Amino acid sequence: MEQQAFLFLFLFLFLFSSLFLKILLKANKSKGKKLLPCPWRLPILGHLHLLNPNKLHHSLLSLSNKHGPLILLHLGSIPTIIISSHDIAEEIFTKHDIAFSGRPLLTGPQKLFYNCSSVTFSPYGEHWRQARKIVMLELLSTRRVRSFETIRVEEIKKFIAAIKDLSIANLSELTLSLANNIVCRVALGDKFAEGGYGGEGGVWLHQLLKESQRFLGGFFVADFFPALKWVDRLIGFQGRIEKNFEQVDKFFDRVIWEHIKKEKEEEDEEEERSNNINARGDEEDMVDILLRLHEVAVVHGGFLSSMDHVKAILWESFLAATDTSSATITWTMTQLMKNPIVMKKLQEELKKATNGDTQRLIQECELEKLPYLKQVIKESMRIKPPVPLLLPHETIQSCQIQGYDIPAKTRVIFNIMAISIDPNIWEKPLEFLPERFEGSKVDFKGQDFEFLPFGSGRRKCPGINFAMVIVELALANLLHCFDWSMPDGMNTEDINMDENIGLTTHKKEALCLVAKPKW
Numbered sequence: 001m002e003q004q005a006f007l008f009l010f011l012f013l014f015l016f017s018s019l020f021l022k023i024l025l026k027a028n029k030s031k032g033k034k035l036l037p038c039p040w041r042l043p044i045l046g047h048l049h050l051l052n053p054n055k056l057h058h059s060l061l062s063l064s065n066k067h068g069p070l071i072l073l074h075l076g077s078i079p080t081i082i083i084s085s086h087d088i089a090e091e092i093f094t095k096h097d098i099a100f101s102g103r104p105l106l107t108g109p110q111k112l113f114y115n116c117s118s119v120t121f122s123p124y125g126e127h128w129r130q131a132r133k134i135v136m137l138e139l140l141s142t143r144r145v146r147s148f149e150t151i152r153v154e155e156i157k158k159f160i161a162a163i164k165d166l167s168i169a170n171l172s173e174l175t176l177s178l179a180n181n182i183v184c185r186v187a188l189g190d191k192f193a194e195g196g197y198g199g200e201g202g203v204w205l206h207q208l209l210k211e212s213q214r215f216l217g218g219f220f221v222a223d224f225f226p227a228l229k230w231v232d233r234l235i236g237f238q239g240r241i242e243k244n245f246e247q248v249d250k251f252f253d254r255v256i257w258e259h260i261k262k263e264k265e266e267e268d269e270e271e272e273r274s275n276n277i278n279a280r281g282d283e284e285d286m287v288d289i290l291l292r293l294h295e296v297a298v299v300h301g302g303f304l305s306s307m308d309h310v311k312a313i314l315w316e317s318f319l320a321a322t323d324t325s326s327a328t329i330t331w332t333m334t335q336l337m338k339n340p341i342v343m344k345k346l347q348e349e350l351k352k353a354t355n356g357d358t359q360r361l362i363q364e365c366e367l368e369k370l371p372y373l374k375q376v377i378k379e380s381m382r383i384k385p386p387v388p389l390l391l392p393h394e395t396i397q398s399c400q401i402q403g404y405d406i407p408a409k410t411r412v413i414f415n416i417m418a419i420s421i422d423p424n425i426w427e428k429p430l431e432f433l434p435e436r437f438e439g440s441k442v443d444f445k446g447q448d449f450e451f452l453p454f455g456s457g458r459r460k461c462p463g464i465n466f467a468m469v470i471v472e473l474a475l476a477n478l479l480h481c482f483d484w485s486m487p488d489g490m491n492t493e494d495i496n497m498d499e500n501i502g503l504t505t506h507k508k509e510a511l512c513l514v515a516k517p518k519w
């Protein structure tokens with residue numbers, strides 16, 4: 001008994017002195033160092049209780065207004081820095097871009113992107129470099145994006161025709177169908193684009209996509225408390241994401257199998273055609289391109305040597321392109337409804353560019369003649385950036401920012417919404433004033449740090465060209481073909497501006513409007 005008491009006392013003293021030593025060492029280590037501003041936090045939860053998951057970027061904005069543009073938060077057990085000023089963003093992207101080019105390993109992307117083997121959530125390194133190079137050169141180059149023009153034109157035609165037949169147009173849903181149909185045809189070929197607006201095939205894929213998007217932006221316990229990974233399984237989250245992934249995987253197995261079968265059939269029919277792959281480059285969909293590169297990689301190794309890489313890139317194209325483009329079109333239409341003078345001015349520009357011919361659609365080659373349209377879209381993306389916190393970054397090495405030491409493996413959130421409505425930079429930041437971009441050189445290509453809707457540096461969005469032509473073409477034709485008004489009994493003040501939770505910010509309530517055809 002005495003022996004037990006002694007052992008207990010010994011253990012207690014040992015634990016207590018270890019803890020005391022650890023605190024002392026930590027205090028000593030940070031002595032003389034500039035400590036990052038860090039609000040008071042709760043044990044275990046850290047600062048999670050300060051964040052409203054439905055308005056994450058707004059909660060972070062309030063915290064940075066109170067504690068400064070560079071703050072440290074503990075999100076569960078994960079140290080995370082929040083950047084909310086353009087000069088800190090500039091310092092990072094111009095001087096420490098490599099250090100900030102990592103991505104944290106998160107549950108959703110890890111599962112849905114085949115262990116992060118696509119570009120978006122791949123850790124910084126050789127795999128990411130190869131994957132990004134292929135995506136930029138083979139799938140999203142200017143030439144390739146141009147080659148998809150016929151698909152875009154046909155889909156815009158269907159989109160406008162569908163709206164003409166509706167008494168009330170739900171633009172949130174319709175724009176998502178438009179983006180989804182375009183990506184479907186570009187990525188998988190015409191066969192998989194069946195379904196269109198409400199058809200069965202399309203609806204099934206939309207549901208799968210929506211579910212995956214929810215998981216990508218969703219809250220997994222493991223992402224904040226890695227030791228509690230089992231909780232996600234216990235509450236059923238893990239099971240649901242696995243089911244979603246299984247369906248995605250099966251779908252792509254079918255798509256790939258059909259492409260290989262088609263290729264074989266064509267080879268039998270037309271031998272010389274298959275010998276000259278480049279000659280049919282423009283007809284290829286993304287699956288054709290990726291399978292062709294896969295064959296090479298199987299021999300030489302590297303990215304795309306596994307079929308999982310092919311599938312990851314395909315699903316990433318859907319997840320990265322559809323939601324963001326649709327949200328941008330919907331928010332811009334929302335802003336235009338709330339600002340009728342701007343809408344009128346834009347419709348005048350369209351009328352002038354087409355000589356008042358409303359019998360035909362606006363063509364892609366005419367978009368260059370529409371500078372006000374570009375200003376309107378920029379202003380919409382400034383006031384409501386579709387991806388307001390970029391994607392989470394992670395430091396891959398330690399560095400100093402503004403005199404503060406930032407250790408490696410720190411999670412980093414750029415609150416670009418806070419930057420693009422910063423009153424120190426923007427005059428009347430909360431007003432929708434597209435004219436502020438008139439004659440201004442400020443662009444979204446990642447060089448103007450006060451306006452970063454696509455990010456900046458190595459991890460900047462590679463899909464800008466792909467997205468912007470869809471957004472511009474859709475908006476130009478929506479405003480060229482129709483006059484817009486609110487459904488009976490409603491006025492524009494009734495439009496709810498609340499946002500939905502997720503990586504991409506959507507309008508919480510669908511935007512439902514009356515479209516009066518002009519022809």
Ligand code: HEM
Nearest residue numbers: 119120320321324325387390391454455459461463466467
């Ligand atoms: C309006 C439409 C779009 C917006 C607003 C948007 C925005 C963004 C943002 C903010 C990021 C994160 C940048 C960062 O973390 O620093 C990103 C990354 C990315 N986007 Fe986009 N995006 C759009 C369309 C597209 C399209 C159409 C594609 C491809 C088809 C695409 C593919 C990607 C990829 C692959 C990444 C990851 C880049 C990397 O980690 O290296 N995006 N995008």
